[in-house]
Amino acid sequence: xxxxxxxxxxxxxxxxxxxxxxxxxxxxxxxxxxxxxxxxxxxxxxxxxxxxxxxxxxxxxxxxxxxxxxxxxxxxxxxxxxxxxxxxxxxxxxxxxxxxxxxxxxxxxxxxxxxxxxxxxxxxxxxxxxxxxxxxxxxxxxxxxxxxxxxxxxxxxxxxxxxxxxxxxxxxxxxxxxxxxxxxxxxxxxxxxxxxxxxxxxxxxxxxxxxxxxxxxxxxxxxxxxx
Numbered sequence: 001x002x003x004x005x006x007x008x009x010x011x012x013x014x015x016x017x018x019x020x021x022x023x024x025x026x027x028x029x030x031x032x033x034x035x036x037x038x039x040x041x042x043x044x045x046x047x048x049x050x051x052x053x054x055x056x057x058x059x060x061x062x063x064x065x066x067x068x069x070x071x072x073x074x075x076x077x078x079x080x081x082x083x084x085x086x087x088x089x090x091x092x093x094x095x096x097x098x099x100x101x102x103x104x105x106x107x108x109x110x111x112x113x114x115x116x117x118x119x120x121x122x123x124x125x126x127x128x129x130x131x132x133x134x135x136x137x138x139x140x141x142x143x144x145x146x147x148x149x150x151x152x153x154x155x156x157x158x159x160x161x162x163x164x165x166x167x168x169x170x171x172x173x174x175x176x177x178x179x180x181x182x183x184x185x186x187x188x189x190x191x192x193x194x195x196x197x198x199x200x201x202x203x204x205x206x207x208x209x210x211x212x213x214x215x216x217x218x219x220x221x222x223x224x225x226x227x
Contacts, residue, residue, distance in 0.1 A: 018140050019059065019078030021131060024048045024092060026084030035111070035128040036083050038148040050084070053095045060099060063130055067101030074102055075138050083127045104133050105162050110155035129155050136163055143217040175212035 023036050027049055039045045048054060060078040063070075080099060082092045104125070111126035125133075128149065135142050146152025156163075211219070 018044070018138070019076075020044050020046045021079045021081065021135075022046050022048065022054055022057075022060070023081045023083055023127075023131075024050050024053060024095075026050050026082075026088040026092065028088060029084050034083065035126040035149070036081075036131065039128065039131070039145075042145075050082075050092055051095070054080075057096070057099055061102045062093075062096050062099045063104065063134055064093065064101045065103055067103045069105055070102040070134055070137050077102075079131070079134055081127060081131055102134075104130060104137075107133055107159045107162060108155075110151040110158060112151060132156075133159070133162070139164070139213075141213075141217055143214075175210070175215055177211050177215040 021044060023039070023045060025034065025036070025047060036045075036047075040047055046054075057078070057080060059076070060080050061067075061070075061074055062080040062082070064082070080096060082089045082096070084092065107125060107129070109125045109129055111124070111129060128146070132142055132145050132152075132155070135145065146155065149155075210216075
C-alpha cells in the first residue's frame with residue numbers, strides 16, 4: 001500500500017532491508033517452552049542449533065546483559081539472539097565474545113510461568129519478547145510477530161511507555177487510523193525516507209491520509225497474504 005504526505009512524499013511500508021535476525025537455540029531447549037519456534041517460518045529469521053554457530057557476523061550485535069541499551073546507533077545492525085535457560089546461555093556466549101553486546105530497557109514480561117521465581121537475571125523476558133522489543137526499538141517490522149502468543153498483546157500494552165513514538169525521528173504526522181504520531185523523513189530535510197526502502201503494493205489515492213508504520217504494515221501484510 002502507498003500513501004502520499006502533504007508534501008507529496010511517497011510512503012510505502014514494510015521494512016525489508018534489515019539484516020536477518022540470527023537465533024541460536026540450545027539443543028536442550030524443549031519445543032513446548034521454546035517461544036521462538038513459531039518464528040522458524042517467518043522471513044528474516046535464521047536458526048542454528050548450538051553448538052552450530054554462524055561464521056560471519058560482521059555488523060551484528062548480540063542481545064544480552066551488561067551492554068549499552070539498544071538504540072539509534074544500532075538501527076542497521078543485525079541481531080544475534082541466544083535462546084535457552086540462563087545456565088545454558090552462559091556457555092553459549094563464549095562463542096560470541098567478540099560481538100558487541102546490547103541490552104534492552106527494563107521491560108516487564110507477560111510470559112506466563114508456573115513460578116514467579118526466575119533464575120534468569122534479566123527479569124525473565126521470554127526470548128520472543130526480547131526479539132519483539134529489539135525490533136520495535138529499531139523501527140523494524142513487528143507485524144504478526146506476537147500473533148502466536150495469547151499474552152503477546154499484554155506484553156505490548158504493559159510496556160507501551162518504552163516504545164518510540166516513531167522509529168525514525170520526531171513525530172510530525174498523525175495516523176488516520178490509530179491517531180499515533182509518525183514521521184516523514186523527506187519533510188525533515190533528508191535525502192531519503194524510510195518508506196523508500198519498501199515495495200509498493202497498492203496505488204496511492206490522491207489526497208489520501210497517511211497511516212502509521214504499524215497500521216500500514218498490517219494492511220500491507222493482509223494484502224500480500226491474499227495474493
